[in-house]
Amino acid sequence: MAIDRMGYTDHGPVHVKIVANSALKILRILIHYGVVPNIVKDYGMTNDDAEVIVVLASTLHDLGMAVVRETHEEYSILLSLGFLESYLEAIYDREAATILTSEVLHALSTHHPPRRPLTIEAGVVRVADALDMEKGRARIPFKAGKIDIHSISAISIESVKIEEGAEKPITIRIQMTDSAGIFQVDQLLRNRIRNSGLENYIHVVAMITGDREAKIIEKFEI
Known part of the structure; x- marks a missing residue:
């Protein structure tokens, strides 16, 4: 609804x-x-x-x-x-x-x-x-005409994987098709991790792999 x-x-x-x-x-x-x-x-x-x-x-x-x-x-x-x-x-x-x-x-x-x-x-x-930020979740409001930084950035997230890490116990690997997805990582995910009590246990690595634009940045970490 x-x-x-x-x-x-x-x-x-x-x-x-x-x-x-x-x-x-x-x-x-x-x-x-x-x-x-x-x-x-x-x-x-x-x-x-x-x-x-x-x-x-x-x-x-x-x-x-x-x-x-x-x-x-x-x-x-x-x-x-x-x-x-x-x-x-x-x-x-x-x-x-x-x-x-x-x-x-x-x-x-x-x-x-x-x-x-x-x-x-x-x-x-x-x-x-x-971490439920993959593009499928944003596709319905996006197709319905809701065009803003939230929908554009969310539809740029190709995949999110939770793995055992090397530097910290958990590595979150995020694949993005373009740099708009950085908003999801830097503004939304970072704010959830901050003050969660898990800051010392999680390493986030976001990679931009798409060819839809000239890459502003290929890798972003928090």
């Missing part, structure tokens, strides 16, 4: 699946390199519980878009609370369910700046959300 009425990029089921998949990849790489999720460090729970948090938060983070884009995080919390309580209490005891619910809600509330994630899990969701 947001795509049709407001010309927004997709925030529906496809976006949710991409974010959840990216979040799990990031979390598992971090754990492999010795980063301890907060649910483990603070509550003595397990890495599996950390995965539950990031998947649920990824699934529910844009639920508030059904109401409004601005402050949608607050509506996502309101719309998710009842579901989380009933769903988690069917699996965990009440104390554990309450802890997981609060951790998921924290991730929902901080997946956009300026709010700052205070857990590894929340930081993972924040960054994973920003």
Whole structure:
């Protein structure tokens, strides 16, 4: 509905699946390199519980878009609370369910700046959300006539890959068809990584590989 009425990029089921998949990849790489999720460090729970948090938060983070884009995080919390309580209490005891619910809600509330994630899990969701920037997501509003720096830059992103890194645990490799895509990386992705708590673990490499224009720059890193 947001795509049709407001010309927004997709925030529906496809976006949710991409974010959840990216979040799990990031979390598992971090754990492999010795980063301890907060649910483990603070509550003595397990890495599996950390995965539950990031998947649920990824699934529910844009639920508030059904109401409004601005402050949608607050509506996502309101719309998710009842579901989380009933769903988690069917699996965990009440104390554990309450802890997981609060951790998921924290991730929902901080997946956009300026709010700052205070857990590894929340930081993972924040960054994973920003990584859904491939051109397919922007194609609908672009074809509908929404021409601005956001749609032009987004349609320039050919692929985004999450890999184990050499300099840092995680390398994000972004392939762009032209230099307009730098806006997505420098303005949008950088702002999500900043103050996410994951700054020391992520290296971003953006490469321009297309022949549509004379290359202003071939490689951009943050």
